[in-house]
Amino acid sequence: MKRSKKILIYKLSCFLFAIVLLLLPQRALPQSDIQVLATVLGIDGTGGNVTVAAQLAVPVAQSGDGKASTVAKATGGSISEALENLEIGMGRRVNFGHLSTVAAGKGMLLSDIKEFVSYLMSSGKVGPGAYLVYCSHSTASEFIEQAQKMGESSDAELGNFIAYNKSGNHVTTATALKFLQTLHSTSGAACLPCVQLEDENSESNPGDSSVGEGRGGAASEKSQSGAGGLPTESEKKQEEQKSEEAEKSDGSKGESENESQAKSESGGNSENGSQQESGGSGKSSDGKKSGKETGTAEKKKLVAADSIAVYGGDREEPTVLNALATRGVVWQDTHSNYGLVELRNVLIDGQTVPSVAARLSGKSVKKSAKIVKGENVLTYKIKVKLKLDDSHICANPGFFGLLKDKLEDEFESVIRNNLAFAVQTSKETGIDFLGIREWFHKFCRKGAENFDLSSVIVNIETKVIIQT
Amino acid sequence: MVETEKRISTAQLFTVIFILGMGLKILMLPVLMLKVVGRDSVLGLAGMGVLELLCLGAMLAAVMLSPEKSFFDMTVELVGKAAAKIIFAFLSAFFFFKLLLLVGEVRVFFSENLLQNFSSTVYSLPLCGLCVVMGMGTLRAIGRTSQFLFPFIAVAMLCLFVFIGMGVDYSEIFPLGDYGFKSTFTNSFKHSMWFGDYSSLVAVIGSVRRTKHTATAGVIAGIIASLTVIFYMLGLTASFSNVCYLLRFGQNVTGMSHYALGDVMQGRLDVMLFCMWIVSVLVEAGFYSFTTVSCLEKVIPVKKELLSLSAGVLLFAVLLLWQSTSDLQAFAINYFSVPAAVFQIAVPVFAIIVTAVARRREKKKRGKTCGEYRTLQTETANTQCDVKSEGAECEAE
Numbered sequence: 001m002k003r004s005k006k007i008l009i010y011k012l013s014c015f016l017f018a019i020v021l022l023l024l025p026q027r028a029l030p031q032s033d034i035q036v037l038a039t040v041l042g043i044d045g046t047g048g049n050v051t052v053a054a055q056l057a058v059p060v061a062q063s064g065d066g067k068a069s070t071v072a073k074a075t076g077g078s079i080s081e082a083l084e085n086l087e088i089g090m091g092r093r094v095n096f097g098h099l100s101t102v103a104a105g106k107g108m109l110l111s112d113i114k115e116f117v118s119y120l121m122s123s124g125k126v127g128p129g130a131y132l133v134y135c136s137h138s139t140a141s142e143f144i145e146q147a148q149k150m151g152e153s154s155d156a157e158l159g160n161f162i163a164y165n166k167s168g169n170h171v172t173t174a175t176a177l178k179f180l181q182t183l184h185s186t187s188g189a190a191c192l193p194c195v196q197l198e199d200e201n202s203e204s205n206p207g208d209s210s211v212g213e214g215r216g217g218a219a220s221e222k223s224q225s226g227a228g229g230l231p232t233e234s235e236k237k238q239e240e241q242k243s244e245e246a247e248k249s250d251g252s253k254g255e256s257e258n259e260s261q262a263k264s265e266s267g268g269n270s271e272n273g274s275q276q277e278s279g280g281s282g283k284s285s286d287g288k289k290s291g292k293e294t295g296t297a298e299k300k301k302l303v304a305a306d307s308i309a310v311y312g313g314d315r316e317e318p319t320v321l322n323a324l325a326t327r328g329v330v331w332q333d334t335h336s337n338y339g340l341v342e343l344r345n346v347l348i349d350g351q352t353v354p355s356v357a358a359r360l361s362g363k364s365v366k367k368s369a370k371i372v373k374g375e376n377v378l379t380y381k382i383k384v385k386l387k388l389d390d391s392h393i394c395a396n397p398g399f400f401g402l403l404k405d406k407l408e409d410e411f412e413s414v415i416r417n418n419l420a421f422a423v424q425t426s427k428e429t430g431i432d433f434l435g436i437r438e439w440f441h442k443f444c445r446k447g448a449e450n451f452d453l454s455s456v457i458v459n460i461e462t463k464v465i466i467q468t
Numbered sequence: 469m470v471e472t473e474k475r476i477s478t479a480q481l482f483t484v485i486f487i488l489g490m491g492l493k494i495l496m497l498p499v500l501m502l503k504v505v506g507r508d509s510v511l512g513l514a515g516m517g518v519l520e521l522l523c524l525g526a527m528l529a530a531v532m533l534s535p536e537k538s539f540f541d542m543t544v545e546l547v548g549k550a551a552a553k554i555i556f557a558f559l560s561a562f563f564f565f566k567l568l569l570l571v572g573e574v575r576v577f578f579s580e581n582l583l584q585n586f587s588s589t590v591y592s593l594p595l596c597g598l599c600v601v602m603g604m605g606t607l608r609a610i611g612r613t614s615q616f617l618f619p620f621i622a623v624a625m626l627c628l629f630v631f632i633g634m635g636v637d638y639s640e641i642f643p644l645g646d647y648g649f650k651s652t653f654t655n656s657f658k659h660s661m662w663f664g665d666y667s668s669l670v671a672v673i674g675s676v677r678r679t680k681h682t683a684t685a686g687v688i689a690g691i692i693a694s695l696t697v698i699f700y701m702l703g704l705t706a707s708f709s710n711v712c713y714l715l716r717f718g719q720n721v722t723g724m725s726h727y728a729l730g731d732v733m734q735g736r737l738d739v740m741l742f743c744m745w746i747v748s749v750l751v752e753a754g755f756y757s758f759t760t761v762s763c764l765e766k767v768i769p770v771k772k773e774l775l776s777l778s779a780g781v782l783l784f785a786v787l788l789l790w791q792s793t794s795d796l797q798a799f800a801i802n803y804f805s806v807p808a809a810v811f812q813i814a815v816p817v818f819a820i821i822v823t824a825v826a827r828r829r830e831k832k833k834r835g836k837t838c839g840e841y842r843t844l845q846t847e848t849a850n851t852q853c854d855v856k857s858e859g860a861e862c863e864a865e
Contacts, residue, residue, distance in 0.1 A: 001773060009773075013597065020593055024586075121714045124580070128707065128714075177707060177714075181640065184710035334637075442642040 035093040039069070040147070041126075042140025043079065044105035046112045051075045051105075052082040053141035054094065055148050071148045073141055079116050083125070096125040102176060103133050104192065105140035109316040114183065117176050128177035134309035136194035136320055146197045170339025170360055172308060172330050186441040186448070187432040189312025191329060194320065313431035321425060321433075328422025331415050332380060332434065337363045340389065343410050356407060358386035361467060369436075369444040372457075376447040378436055379459040382415055386466050404466050412462040423458045430454075475675045478682045480611030481531075482689045483618040484672070484755065485524070488665040489693025490625075491752035492566070496573045497662045498701045499715050500797060505655040507709045508647045512656025513701050516663050517694040519812070524666040524690040526816030528683045531673055534823040535830040539673040540766050542826040553767050555818075560763035562811050563668055564779065567756040568786060569661060569800060571595055574749055576793040580716060592787050595753070600780035602754030603761040604773045607675050610758055614751050624744035625696065631738065632703040640706040657809065661800040664812030665752075666690070668759040670819055 040055040053073045074089050076082030087094050102120065104113050120126035135143040174192050183190040306323040313319075321329070330336050342357045362385040369378050426434050432453050440448040476484070501509035534542070544552040574595065579588045602610060676682060708715055761776045768775065790796055800808070 001771075017594065017597075020590060024590065118711075118714065122716065124716055177711070180711045180714065181707070181709070442639060445643065 035095045036090060037095050037098050039098055040101045040103065040144055041096070041099055041120075042103040042105065042135070042144040043113075043116050044108070044139045044141055045075070046109060048077055049075065050077070050079050050082045050116075051139075051141055052079065052086055053144045054086060055144050056090070056094065057098075069148055071141075071145050079119050080123075099126055099130055101131045101133060102126060103135055103140040103143055103195070105143075106135050106138060107317065108134075110311045110318070111316060113311065114180070117180055121176055121180070126176055128175060130176045132174045132176050132179050132192055133195045134192040134318065135196065136307065136309065137196040143195070143197060170330055170336050170341060172326075172333050172336055182435065182438075183311065185435065185438040187312070187435045187438040189310060189431045189433040189435075191308045191310050191433050192318070194307045194309055310429075310431050310433045312433060313429060315431070319429055319431060321422075324418060325422045325425040328418040328420070328425075329433065331382060331419050332365050332367075332422075334363070334365050341386065341411070343407065343414070346406065346410055353403070356403075357389035358407075358411075358466065359389055361385045361387050367439055369440045369447055371444065371447050375457055376440060376444075376451065376455065377457045377459065378439065379461065380419060381461045381463075382419075383463045384411065384415065384465070386411065386464060388466060388468075404468070408464045408466055411464040411466075415462045415464070416460045419460050420458070427454050427456075474606055474608050475677045476608055476611035476672060477615075477677050478679050478685050480608075480615045481672065481676055481682065482685045483614040484611060485666070485669070485686050485689035486618070486693050487614055487621070487748045487752050488668065488755065489520075489524075489690050490696050491749045492570050492573070492662055492665060493697045494700055495570075495577060495749060496797070497659060498697075498704045500662075500801075501656065501659055501701070502704060502708060502712050503715055504658070504801075505652055506647050506712065507641070507705060508644055508652040509656070510641065510698070510701050510705050511644060512652045512659075514698055515653065516656055516659070517698060520663050520666065521687075521690050521694060523664065523812055523816045524669075525687065526820055527666050527669045528686040530816065530819035530823040531669065531676055531686070532678060532683050533820070533827050534673045535827050537674045537826060539670045539819060539822065540762070542674070542822045544766075545829070546822055546825055556763040556766040559670070559815070560760050560767065562808075563756050563760040563763065564783075565800075565804070566661070566665070566668075567599065567753060567760060568783060569796060570749065570753050570756065571599070571783065571787065572790075572793040572796045574746075574753070575787065588791075589788060592784060595750075596780045596784040596787070598750060599753055599757035599783060600776050603757035603776035603779060605754075605758065607672060607758065610751070610755055613754075617747050617751065620744050621748045624741045627741050628738065628745065629696070629699060632700065636703045636706045638702065638706050640709050641702060658801045658805045660805045660808035660812060664808060664815070667811060667815035668756060670815065671755075671759040671762050673819060673823065 036056040038054040038056050042053040044051040044053075051073060052075075053071055055069055055071050057069050072086055072090055074082050074086035076085050083094070102117070104116075117126075117132065121128065138146075172191060172193055174190070179190045179192065306326055307320050308326050308329060309318040309320050311318050338360050340357055340359055342355060343353075344355050346353045346356055364381075364383045366381040367378060368381075369376070371377070422434060426432060426436070430453065432438075436453065436456055436458070437448065437451050440451055498509070498513070501513060505512050530539075540552075540556065543555060546552075547555070571592070575588050575592055578591065579586075757776070757779065760779055761772060764775050764779065765772055
């Protein structure tokens with residue numbers, strides 16, 4: 001083909017392409033005026049009556065300002081109808097491309113949450129990496145409304161909170177895909193982290209009042225070892241002393257004690273800072289004082305409750321695990337490899353160390369399933385690397401040498417106790433939230449054939465290395 | 469004989485083979501297979517991949533064996549013009565359908581993920597335009613384009629796969645073998661249309677500047693491409709093994725890497741990387757278009773440019789009329805699996821036969837010529853200069 005002809009063809013092609021560009025759909029309004037971005041979605045209700053609440057980022061033409069956020073609610077006979085009504089109510093299309101969190105309201109049934117999350121994922125509204133949380137003390141709508149108000153007054157937005165928890169705290173998180181994936185496994189159970197909002201000035205609930213658990217996020221205060229293991233004799237005595245003191249003392253004293261107890265074995269949460277600043281009513285150090293003193297209702301703090309909600313088994317309703325079982329679940333979670341862990345009132349050579357905080361720098365969890373003498377045996381091998389957060393302990397090499405071995409033994413004991421309690425809870429409730437049956441199904445088919453959760457023998461081997 | 473300057477080098481062949489082995493298979497095939505075959509789709513894909521590597525080996529053998537002639541010329545010499553035209557007509561139809569499938573999947577990806585409110589008809593135009601331009605180009609142009617783009621494709625792919633590798637729990641792949649060998653094989657076989665990409669290497673036979681490393685490089689490229697596809701399949705299976713019903717057809721490597729990044733607050737970095745990767749699919753589309761037009765040229769003796777334009781218009785028309793890519797995929801699975809499997813195996817075998825026969829004939833011809841030269845040499849010493857050119861070849865042998 002001659003060069004001139006080629007050039008003519010190229011010119012014609014460019015002209016045609018220009019025509020195509022002219023035919024492109026044009027919009028009179030910019031995209032930001034015809035759609036809103038949903039960052040958090042809350043779902044309440046059941047099939048037939050579904051309420052959705054979405055925290056929306058709405059670009060507002062304000063000089064020197066960015067975006068505003070608002071919460072919109074809608075109801076419908078199904079989740080798709082509710083979302084459609086949401087858009088109709090807003091008068092704009094809702095873009096779910098930046099949706100980071102889906103919150104399930106209190107009491108949501110298994111069949112409903114399965115249906116809702118499956119719909120959101122299969123329709124493409126929610127990506128597989130969106131976080132899923134359970135509102136243990138409120139409806140999802142109330143939770144999002146309060147969280148949105150809190151977000152306006154601070155930078156502690158829900159999405160950032162969850163994202164930080166995943167990477168920086170020793171807590172369990174669940175994505176939409178992971179939740180459904182584990183729910184549809186042979187274990188038939190899945191966990192959701194609980195979140196709640198409470199007043200900054202409120203007295204925290206004792207929550208799960210079983211003895212032996214350390215305190216978790218914001219819920220309860222126990223003077224037990226923060227690691228949550230069963231209290232030792234020395235700890236019990238100290239607890240009794242403390243409870244007497246707490247009853248006599250005024251709120252501020254209890255407050256200062258609670259500040260030291262604010263760090264939980266299961267990791268800090270984003271409200272740690274604000275909790276230390278909380279004033280007011282004394283918080284019982286032994287958790288015996290129950291009830292809640294409402295502080296300033298407008299000020300809320302976002303907390304990761306020290307519990308997880310478990311779906312599965314024969315139950316439609318979720319089962320909320322207590323702090324001890326929760327910590328056991330977190331210890332065997334391979335995706336939670338960072339965060340703060342703490343021991344309290346450790347007795348070493350007659351000397352009591354009130355608090356030893358350490359940061360997880362690595363964790364490896366190996367499971368092996370086999371049949372031993374006709375019995376299903378699951379063995380956990382948990383290896384944890386810690387770095388001491390309390391540098392003053394390291395300052396004295398002589399003391400530290402004694403302390404290091406003792407601390408490692410203590411941590412190992414705590415991990416074993418926590419996980420053993422979680423296993424016990426799983427057997428008692430009949431919900432295989434640890435995925436034991438699924439592990440046998442994958443790697444020991446013979447054991448999975450006649451599987452009985454209550455008769456599985458679980459061995460736990462732990463190894464803690466404190467790095468210096 | 470193909471001129472030296474129009475041939476592709478070994479490095480360019482490497483990139484072409486890598487792109488051919490990977491492009492169509494990563495786009496939608498893993499999602500399709502997971503939905504149809506289930507968790508054992510990894511095994512099915514691996515099995516089909518091994519078969520495809522064998523076909524690649526056969527094609528490379530044909531490339532190395534061939535004398536300096538194109539596949540088309542050799543076929544005409546072997547079977548005659550009439551039979552050759554029938555063969556080329558079938559080949560062009562096969563490659564055209566593969567092109568249609570590829571372009572259809574590109575369209576469904578963009579319409580599901582990026583351009584939901586944009587008419588697919590409009591952006592199909594530049595896609596078909598690209599196929600037309602590459603169809604009328606030369607093999608060397610395609611080779612140089614793929615060689616130029618290969619580093620970007622490789623880096624993007626590496627980044628995407630690092631994300632997937634870090635964020636996925638691979639224990640979810642197990643247990644394997646639940647569905648039985650027969651069921652897995654049968655259902656995997658139904659996806660034969662997505663394999664057999666190396667059959668299009670008929671277009672490069674006789675057009676490669678061969679070295680002693682050409683065959684090795686080709687095999688390595690094929691193995692890397694197959695491993696890439698299997699690795700991605702592993703990631704997808706591990707993530708969705710229990711919830712295959714959630715998979716959407718737009719879900720592919722970009723969705724997986726986004727999920728594996730683990731933090732939706734980081735934005736869509738994966739989309740940027742994916743935009744770099746997708747040029748490999750566009751190059752593959754161009755290669756199929758080139759092969760289709762090359763086959764058509766032997767059937768219909770008109771100018772290549774006109775043929776390429778006609779093929780592009782036909783492609784656009786079919787895409788316009790056949791709006792649903794799901795229907796297209798269902799058609800390929802239900803009706804084209806056996807013909808596709810036959811093509812996948814028959815084309816490399818035929819290519820070897822054609823090149824082996826042509827090589828043998830070439831050797832005979834040279835032998836005859838050398839014999840004549842030597843006879844001439846002994847008879848008349850003075851006429852050596854007249855048969856010098858033939859003599860040089862003979863001396864070389």
